Amino acid sequence: MHFLTIDDFEVDGKTILVRTDLNSGLDENKEPKDNIRIKYHSGTIKELSDKGAKVVVMTHQGRVNSRDFICLEKHAKLLENHTEKDVKYIDDIFGSYAKNTIKSMKKGDIVLLENVRFSAEETSVDKDSHLSHMVKQLAPILDYYVNDSFAANHRNHVSLVGFPQVLPSFAGRILQKELDVLTKVLDNPKRPSVLCLGGAKVDDSIKVIEQMLFNNSTDRVLTTGLVAMVFLAANGDYIGNATHKVLVEKKADLEIKYAKKLLKKYRDKIIMPVDFAVEVEGRRVEIPFSALPSDYPLLDIGQDTIELYKNIIHNAATVLCNGPAGVFEKEGFETGTVELFRAMEKSKAFSVLGGGDSAIAAERLGMLDKIDHVSTGGGAFILFISGKNLPAVDALINSAKKYGSLITRVTNDT
Template sequence: MSLDFYTIDDFEIEDKTVLVRVDINSPVDPNTGLLLDDTRIKLHAGTIKELSDKGAKTVVLAHQSRPGKKDFTTLEQHAEALSNILNHEVRYVDDIFGSNARNAISLMQKGDVILLENVRFYSEEILKREPELQAETHMVQKLAPLVDYFINDAFAAAHRSQASLVGFAFKVPSGAGRVMEKELKALYNAVNNVKKPCVYVLGGVKVDDSIMVMENTLENGSADYVLTTGLVANIFLLGAGIDIGSYNSEFVKKKGYWDYVKKAEELLKKFDGKIKIPVDLALFIDEKRVECDVSQLPNEPIYDIGTETIKQYAEIIRSAETLFANGPAGVFEMEDFNIGTEDLLNAIASSPGFSIIGGGHLAAAANQMGLSGISHISSGGGASINLLAGEKLPVVEVLREVASR
């Protein structure tokens, strides 16, 4: 599929200064402050290596977490990890667009790579504004004159209209990096060439996102079935009039999703038979996994879908020609309650259909399992689910707009 914006292939980058925005936001141990996983750093290393190998002076912009979170920290460790992965020095600069950062950029030689400080240390980065306004922020105004090209590789953040993501495209020639390019090709191909039957497996705790995707895909006829798991399933069980116990109902309220129960009821009626809900569940009772039919649920925490539900869902999954899955089926971090998540992932991997796993926890679980039968594992849950819900991604729209000029 041809994309209507520029990529690295469209630019002569040798001896040019290239600003590349990546998403290397990584898990950090809250006690030691050490990086726990370098998956995203490895993911973007290919784009950075290609730029460096082609003789570019590569300036990397990235974020880590957000203000107020325990893992909101500098990018010093990220630079060290990236250096090790590339086997090439990546110099960390503890500045974003001040004199230290600008001097470091001006002194770069061909093939050099530097990583500037966490862009979310800059308060204007967090503000949500129209892309044209983001182009007028201090960061963009200070850095844009120093670079020849801007490459956006941060697909996982493509649904955000923030300064470092959308501002530079209005000031310098801009295109997509390899991660962005690969993600969009896979997702647009799946959306525009849906083979039937098409099945969505939606779980996890981001209920609003799942309902948005569900409504869009069922309304436009692209989805034949939606299989619900996780907190999404609990809300649809409530919508179907099933008592899931006060403990689980209170959890739904605590998460701020109680208003979605009515929406779930409406969707179940409107798309009768297309939205599947669990027939049994696994509960956490006396430190153990105990499975119960949904008609006989005690007031205990729901931690996973049950064996009969897994069997029914797996049968539908294996008959699908197109599959999209997002969100785990339960508390997959606990050994007794990872069964639903892992069994459904195995079913997806063994299905002959084209399959996409959204980012986040489900992608992490799929990667840990080392599954080889999944067509595409996305790096961005939020971005991919927004795209599938028919939402426009600000980063992609900006890349298209500047290319059309």
């Protein structure tokens, strides 16, 4: 996988479009909350500005008709807080106002364009995105394009795949780190390597398990959450109507079939819980595996499972975790998630945590800074570690082939 990075380019005086992912949840006042992505993206933006680039920031916020589909004026303030620089918000994407503002920029200036999804063609152009109005209007006044939006790289959107076709393009620091870390963990992990999967996205998790076991990227798979329920069902263990109902609602029949095949081939590597936590009259009650089937939903792993998994994590050299171990939002049932995250923190293993719900859980628990690498991607993270190509990454690779020999490279004086 060969792509270009900031280190390959002389950016002083250059006008650079930086595609980020500043997408944020909203508070009760419908204002964007500060988050890990805004903090991390600010590093790339500040570095380019400090090096004398004219930095044009592009991002999305929410989806059409959703509550969080808002303008980016408040996001500019959040960027200012992290970069400690002035950030000019422009309520335009590629019209005359935006283009004239970009043309008048000076070295070090930072401009934030309006929510890119306010343009319908961002998500509606399936092919030839380099011929879109957005790319045609902006590309002529830009020198380079930077993709720093790992979290959105699984999408085939104009702002992600269009510009690399017509401009020399490179990865920002977030994308560079994500690809470097995840490629290393998948292709050459330190052993023993442990994969811990939970959460509710069972179909994606099954694909990850299949890919990583097939490629020998992991030595043990610890199952939690709904993922564990699928494997228990695949193993012929009846877990009870309450939890089985959830599997039916998730239409998990196909995943159960895949899990059966995986158990048949890799049974010694796939570990399932030995006890569980349920809610009885508002209290957390733990039950052993022998107590199944249960009339109550299985909401978390139990203490015996926690100790079993903690011991495996303690002896690992690499740990990749995605998805909470239980219904961590519910008081009393965050225990499994908390304990496994703490085990990752205390282990000498190199630890990687997926984005999405995992990152949200880690942030709520105040543990973001205690994991070696917390991914900014949810869907992109899952697809990448399951062996799928990301369209925006492919666009960067193709751009490197096309423009690699034409860029003004950084030279080191000796």
